[in-house]
Structure formats: C-alpha cells, structure tokens
Amino acid sequence: MLRALLSELRYRLRAVFRRGPLERDLDEELRFHLEREAEKLRREGVGEAEAMRRARVALGGVEATKEADRDARGVAAFDALLRDVRYAWRGLRARPGFAAAVVLTLALGIGGTTAVFSAVDAVLLKPLPYPSPGQLVRIYAASVKHRTEEMVSTPVHFLAYRGAAPALQSIAALNTYSETGADIGSGDGVRRIRTLEVSADYFDVLRVHPVLGRAFERAEEHGPNSDMAVGAPVVVLSHRLWEEQFHGDPGAVGRTLSMSGVPFTVVGVMPAGFGDPLTGRGVEAWVPLSLTTGLDMSNIQNHWLSLIGRLRPGATPSEAQAELDVATERLTAPYPDSRDDRTYVVPLKPDVVGSAARALELMLGAVALVLLLACVNVAGLQLVRASERAGEFAVRTALGAGRRRLVRQLLTESFLLAALGAVAGLAVARLGMAALLALGASSVPRLAGLRLDGTVLAFAVAVAVASAVVFGLAPAWRAARTEAAEVLRGTGRAGTGDARSGWLRSALVTSQVALAFVLLAGAGILLASFRAVASMPLGFRSEGTLTFQLHLPEARYDSLARARFWEEFDRRVGAIPGVTAAGGVSWLPATGAYHTWGVEARTGPLAGTRQAWAQADNRIVTPDYFRAAGIGVLEGRPFDASDVMEVPDRVVISEALAKRLFPGADPLGQQVYTGGRTGTVVGVVSDVAVDVEGDLVPYVYHAHAQWAGDRNWPLFDVVSTAGDPEALVPAVRAVLAGMDPLLVMDHPAPLAAVVGRGTAQRRFTLVLLVTFAATALILAVLGIVGVLSYVVRLRSQEFGIRMALGASPAEVLGAVLRHGAVVIGSGIAVGLLGAVALSRVIASMVFHVSPLDPRALVGATVLIGVAGGLAALLPAGRAARVDPRSVLE
C-alpha cells in the first residue's frame, strides 16, 4: 500500500515538474507506434499514405490520446491548483494592505520562533558532540549532612571507583578546577595555552580518539618525580596547536614540545573540533593527571577532581550511583569525618548546559506566545476579510461554485500567505540568529554551534503550515455557513455582523491583549531584576581595576622562588605611578564559586559541635590583595610580610564566616581547619559576592607565601588605579619583562569587564524578551485597530441614524471607545491571571524582586492601556466623522 502510494507520488511529481520531457517521451512513443502500425499495414499491401492514415485512425487521434494521457498522469489536478494559486495571488494583490499585514505578522512569528528554536536546538536539544552522548554522566560527591552543593571528587575516591561500578563502562578524572596552563614558544612568540590534566581513560570515556598517535596509558598517571603536578611528561595536542607548533606534520608524534620550560613528548593529536565537555573548546593540550599518592592526593576530604563516566548500554545513572555508593562506603569506613559522603551521578548534558537551559526555555515559551499571537492576529485579519468578501462568495455560490470549491479557494489563499510568510520569516530568522550570536555567543554554552539547519527549517515550515490551517479554517467555516440569498438580498449586515462572530472577534483581540500583557509583564519583571542585580553591592571595587593572570613555570620557580616573586612583583607594580595597590588572588571575586571547601572551627563556642562546620570559598592571596580590590579589613590585620612559610598557618576570614563559626566570641586568634591545614585567624574582612547576583558567601583567605608549597598557584593580579586601568598594561608589562622576560601577562582586562561577563547571559535573555514584548504590543495594537475598524464599518449605518436623530459625534466616539475599553480591560484581566500562573516559571530567573513585581504589572497595564487607547482612537474618530447622509441614502 505504502509502496503504491510512493510510486504514485513519485510519478505525479515527475509529471508536474518534468512535464516537457514527459510530453516529448509521449510524442516519441506514439510516433514509434504509428510507424510500426503503418509498417504492418504496408506489409499487408496497403499503400504508403493510406497505411499512415489508417494507423492514425486506429490510435483514435494523436491529440485526443495525448489529452487522455495527461489525465492519466494526473496533470489536470495540478492545473486546477495552479489556477487557484494564480487566483489567490490576484486576490492578495488587490488588497496589498491586508496581505502585507498578514505576511509581516507571520514573518515576525515564524522568524522569531525559528531563530529562538535554532538557539534552543543548538544549546539544549543537540546531543553533545561525542558518540552515544546519552551514556555520558558526571559524578559528584556530596555529604548527606550538607548537601547544599554538589562537590567535585578526590583522587582517592577516583581510584576506588575505577572498576568498582559494573554499570559504568569507564570513568575518568580531570582537573578542571585550577586554571592549568603552560607557556609555550620562545622570545616574542611566547604564549600561554590552556592545558587540561586528565586520567588515562578520559578519551575512552568520550570515545574520541587521537587522529594521530595514541591516548595516555595508565602508567603515565605516575610521573618520574612525585612533586610534579602532572604525570609522565607526555602530551596530546589539539588539532590547532599541532598545526601551529608542528605545521600539521604527521611526524610530530614522538617529538618534544617545551611547556613552561619542561620538555613534553608529543604522543597524540586530537581531531579538529574536539573539545572538553566541561571546560569547552579552549583546551589546547592534554597532559596526564598525576595520581601518585602524595600528601595532597591522599587527603580524602580535599575535593578538587572532576569525574565523568560512560554508562554501559542500558545502565542508568541511579544504578551507577548505587554501585559507587557501596564503593564510597567501603572507602570511607575508617574515616569518621567522611562517613556521610555520598555519590551523585547525573547525565552530563543537563549538567553542561546548566543555567542557560532555563533562560532558553523561558525564551521558547515567550516565542511560542508571540507565534500564538501572530496566528490569532492573522485569524482576526482573515475573519474581517472573509466578512468583507461575503458578497463575493455569495455571488460565486449563486453562480454554482460548490462549497468545497470555496473552502479550497480560501485554504489555497491561506497556504499562499503562509508560504510568503515562511519565506519572509526565514529572512527574519537569519537576522534574528545573527543577533542572537552577537548577543550571546560568549555567555551561553554551545550557542556557537547555532546554524539554520534542516531541523529548524522543518520546524519553520511546520509552523507555517499549521498556522495556515488554523487561520484558513475559520473563514472557510464562516463562508460555508453564509446564506447566499440573504447576503445578496443585501439585508443590512451582510450576513456577518451577527452576535456570534462579533463575540469571536472580540475574544480573539482579548486573547491578544492578554498574551501581550503576559510578555510585557515578564519583560518588566526581568528588567526590574536586572536593575536590582546591577545595583547590588558586590563588596569590592571593580571600577578602575586592572586584572590579568600570571603563571610561574615550575621548572624555573620552586615554591620559595614563587613566594619571593610575588612579593617583589606586587612591590614593583605598586610603585608604578598612578597605581594604588597591586595584589594577587587565586580566583577573582563575583566570577563564581571556586575551591569551596568545608571549614571547621577548632576553637571558640561551637568547637566540637555539629554547628562548627561551614562551607566557604577559599582564596590564596598576596598581602596587598585586600587593598587592591577595596575589601575592608574590619578586625585584626590583613596578611603582611611576616606571614611566611616558616611560621604556623594564618588565615583571614570574612565577616559572614566569623559570625557563623564564632558567634558572640572574638574571632581573632581562633583556629580553623580547612583544606587539610589548621590556621589561626589574624583578621576579619568585609563580605564579598561570589557571583554577579550578589550572593554573599563565607570566605577563607590564605597567604600565598604560606601556601606556595601546596601547589603552583596561578594568580590573578588585581591592580587598582585612579585612572584608566587599561592604560596601565604597558607599564605592568615592562615590570614583568624586567623581572622575567619569558613570563606571559595573560588576558589583561578591566575587572569590571571580567565581572560583567557574568551578567551577559541575563542581558541576552532580557534583550530578547523585551524585543518579544515590543513585537507582542505591536501585534496587539494591530489587532485592536483591526477589530474596531471592522466594528465601525458594520455599525456605520447605526451611527449615521443615531447622529441623524441628534447624537453628537462625541457620543459615537464614546460608544466605539467603550467597546475598545471592554476588550482591552478583559484582555488585561486575563493577562494578569496568566502572569500569576507563570510567575513560578520565571521565579528561578528573578533575583532581588518578586516574580509578581507590582511595578512590572502596573507598567504593563499602563503601557497596554495607553497603546490600546490610542489604537482605538483611530477607528473611533472615523466613526465620529460618519456623514449621516451617506449612510441613509
């Protein structure tokens, strides 16, 4: 059955689109037949001319045969369709205003939907770019007691997990935690690249293998000397780095690449476009993670390792989680501190997409509303047009056109409009996608993969066809119910002004107003939230502050040299004219949580109780950091030159942590345990936001000089100035060159810009939503104008009579405006209900304001009221100008 249908379809398409060749085929086929027939007759003794004539007669006339054949090929139906389309086209050309309004409405609806759908498709729907991406999971550690945040894991856990969970095919660890990197090149070409430390199974988990050479082996997880951060000195290059450093030479495998002065042997090259799922495409080289158990590695409470895994086909994350929990229990049994440790296994993709998902879902909702509004608008326009054309349809019915034929005609028109709208919509979509990319590429993960592809195209076409059917049916249904005779008799209302269709039209406009209200209110709430967030105090000075990252290569700087370097560097940069202070920090404020470790009060009123524990962000800083970042010292002192490696650890804590761990006691002199070390509190500083939403979290600060031996910390240098921070770059560079010409000043930028990057994602959502709200308002206004114009036209006779009987133009004006007010008022009321219903959806995206912010609701009401009122004035004015004579004649 299906095959017969397919064959039929194929044949018909060929018949329509390859008409010429088919006609020529037919000619040739018939000619052959005639010749053979004539030949046969000649052999029977018939004369040349007579034979040909008889052959033609037998065939029954060549042209008649051809015509019959065309019918058989199904060309006739197509001709009728073509006639319909041509007729519809003429009809649209006759009403350019109507056609333009419909096509524009559809273009906005379809284009907006397509553009945003592309974004949602690129970010949310498209699988991760690895084979069988559904099997990829992320493995977190968390404590049952304090499951406030999912934590990364530890090497101890990782080694215990490897091979312990049958539900996992493979599991890999990667150090996304520290901004690991290396300096490569020499002289002026020296450059800092992002490297990633990964366990040997990393490439197996992702199932992407080097195009050249090999991946890592487990033996390479152990380096020649245990104080190196990485395992064996081997490296897998990104495709780009291979092309840059080795000019794409296949012989690169086996050669060495000097990274921060250490020779690494190149063992493999990854395919182009391969990137790390957690840290993105910035990684240029992979090095083996060192799993040699040293002091730091063996600490079961020092969480710094990210784990990913690949599920066995058919296995679920919860199965893997149950198996890993067993392993965790076995592992932590001897350690009372870790007894509450649990594992959480979650699918990787939602984890990677993260917070952008909500923004995009919200946007998809908004765009669906706009599309709905567009369809409603088009339906309204079509209704008005259908009633205008009631006369035309009545005449055609009277002349014998079947209802089916009329319905077909209307549907053809709708489809033609939808097709035009879809084409215009695709143009809008292209523009929209370019705008989306420009706005969001840097803040929305995976958006860079945005392109107009087949899926999106299919989506747009489906939307176009669906709206064509939706709004094509309403007028068709009306036309089918129109009584021809009644219309032709010209009885008053042209058969369309009945209460029912008036109700339908008003309901359409009411729903438009309601949709526009919801969008406006939503945009208003996000705007209020955005402003509230922007005015949140972050607790530090971001203006007039330069920041850049600096990494000291291990090969030339041991821990003592690193401590000395930073002391000297801060001093020299601080002495640059115009610089107030310069200090280093391991992670900039308001750029997200980092090194969030448990911290325990070992002394004070809570010591020994369950309340003596808190989670805090840890930062390694140089003494002048607090002054450079404008963070106030409330009690005690900041770090100074006396806090060196030789003396017991000292810490500076934030006010929030002091209140939490030492309530009612003097925090100075107390002992806290964090990161595997115990330190004495020497100072309390003011609170600092951990993200751009202004969330204040507890902080523990450690002196770099004391922690330089813990690991090789790349620090962000923070340089404050009274002037333009970027103007400082050359001077700072000169200082750096004076100390070590091989060092790289990585990504210098004003601190305000670095922090502002976090707000970009919300700004992206906001701009889109405001655009949608504005579109919605325009569509609603168009709808109001349309419906009231129609009302005025229908009632112009009534108005004329009223005015003839003494009604003033003002009274007529009032009557139309009242109609408008009812429609707009009920629209706002419905919209208010919608906004309340949707407030829960938007709540997770709104900070520091209520998801039903009264200012936003009032603002939306006023905006729609004013715009709607102005829109109503236009047709109302026309009604007031009705000349009684013209109507009564």
Next chain:
Amino acid sequence: MGQEGLDLPQGTLDLLILKALSLGPMHGWAVSERLHQVSQATLQVPQGSLYPALHRLERRGWVAARWGASENNRRAKFYELTRLGRRQLEAEAENWRQLTAAVALVLRMA
C-alpha cells in the same frame, strides 16, 4: 471504435495489458499486437486507450518503463511488470474468474 470483433468491457483493458506483460517486457505496439493475436482477433484493443492505460499502470507502480532498442533496432519504450504488478495481475485474474463464473451461473439459471 471497433470496426471488427468485440468491445472490451469496462476495466478489463488493465487486466489484459498486465497479462500480456507477464510474458516479459514489451513496447506499446507489441502489447496491442499480442492482445489482438492471442484473442484470435476477436478482441479489438482500442489503441487510443492503450497508452493512457499503460501510463496509468506505470503511475500505480504496477509496470515499470524504460527506453530500449526495439527488435528492428529503433528507440522504443518498453514496459515490464513489477512485483506489485504481478500481485495485482493475480488478484485481478482471480476476480475476473469469479465474476465470469458468477455471471455464467446467473445466465444459466435465471
């Protein structure tokens, strides 16, 4: 149409064409000749209906057409039964047998 022989009842032309083609691929003229000969000249195939019928069968996927060289080495369009067409032929032939048997029965009894 037919100067001699019997006119074809409605709908039987398709069946006859399918049957003729069941012997192997042939061009339109050969189909018409074949039907004429096999029916011992009793059936007059309306040649004007032959080509529309062939193209209708092609549209339905029961026969496939391709251009080839005729027996006198001229370009001609050859038709051949598809698997679908073969099944259709069996079904229609069976229908025909039942119909004629029933009609014959009625003619004898009534």
